[in-house]
Amino acid sequence: MIAPSAAHADDCNALFTSIADGIATNGFSIIPAALPADLSQLLATHIATMPTSHFKRAGIGRGAEHSINDVVRTDTISWINRDDAAGKAWLDWTQSLQLFLNRTLFLGLFSFESHFAHYAKGDFYKKHKDAFVGEGNRILSVVVYLNQYWSKDDGGELVLYVNQQSTSAGKDDHVISVTPGFGTVVVFLSEQFPHEVLAARRDRFSIAGWFRLSDGVSSNIEPLIER
Ligand SMILES: O=C(O)CCC(=O)C(=O)O
Ligand SMILES: [Fe+2]
Structure with missing residues (x-):
């Protein structure tokens, strides 16, 4: 019989291998209900019990250009650190993923930043x-969802535009729509x-996070709007 921790490591290895395959083949990976169940549960409980005051309106742009923009995004976020068990478990998991991807894909991922996100109705x-x-x-974006019993009628899909590079006339953008169901893991370049x-x-x-190359920037940078 395999000890629970060894079984857990095997599961993670299988998941990390699938993620690496997806990135190598398509530049992205979408795997429903993939985050280890105990980690999903810990994170979901944590986020559900966090005081609303911990969540701040998310901005766009960086440094002096950083601003809150109601037209672009309306969610609230809370940056994740190692101050509590849930944050620690999440950052341990992403660190294992980082090591695995560096070993298998030579991505040179150096650091990781992530935040919890809350989209209220209509956000x-x-x-x-x-x-x-x-x-x-x-370099790499990672999103995981912490919503139990999400149905299609609940909306809130992540839409990925996976064929933007194509300029050939008549070829529409290929879009992939991801239901933000419990434990779904999305990773993309x-x-x-x-x-x-x-x-x-x-x-x-949800949680959104980014693996970065080293550049000496220590503060959290929020995503940029397409120009
Ligand atoms: O929550 C999601 O599905 C994606 C969030 C996102 O794109 C971001 O925070 O940059
Ligand atoms: Fe994004």
Whole structure:
């Protein structure tokens, strides 16, 4: 019989392998109900019991250009650190993923930043990229969802535009619509895929994070709007 911790490590290895395969083949990976169940549960309980005052309106742009923009995004966020068990468990998991991806894909991921996000009913985030070629140091975006029993009628899909590079006439953007169901893990190359969050019809909870290359910037940088 396999000890629980060994079984857990095997599960993570299988998941990390699938994520790496998706990135290597398509530049993105979408796997429903994939986050380890105990971690999903810990994070969902944590986010549900966090005081509302911990969540701040999310902005766009960086540094002096940072601003709150009601037309672009209306969600609230709370940056994640190692101060509590849930934050620690999440950052341990993303660290394992980082090591695995560096070993298998040689991505040179150096650091990671992430926040909880709460989209209340009607909240959205318009089409944007998380990084721009040559401008940012965000390499890989990671999103996980913490919503139990999400149905199609609840809206709040993540829409990924996966065929933006195509300029051939008549070829529409290929879009992939992701239901933000419990434990679904989405990973994609930050510079490559514009995406948006459609308005949800009920509270929508998630974590969004970014693996970065080193550039000495220590503060959290919020995503950029597509120009
Ligand atoms: O919650 C999502 O589905 C994606 C969020 C997002 O695109 C972002 O925070 O940059
Ligand atoms: Fe984004």
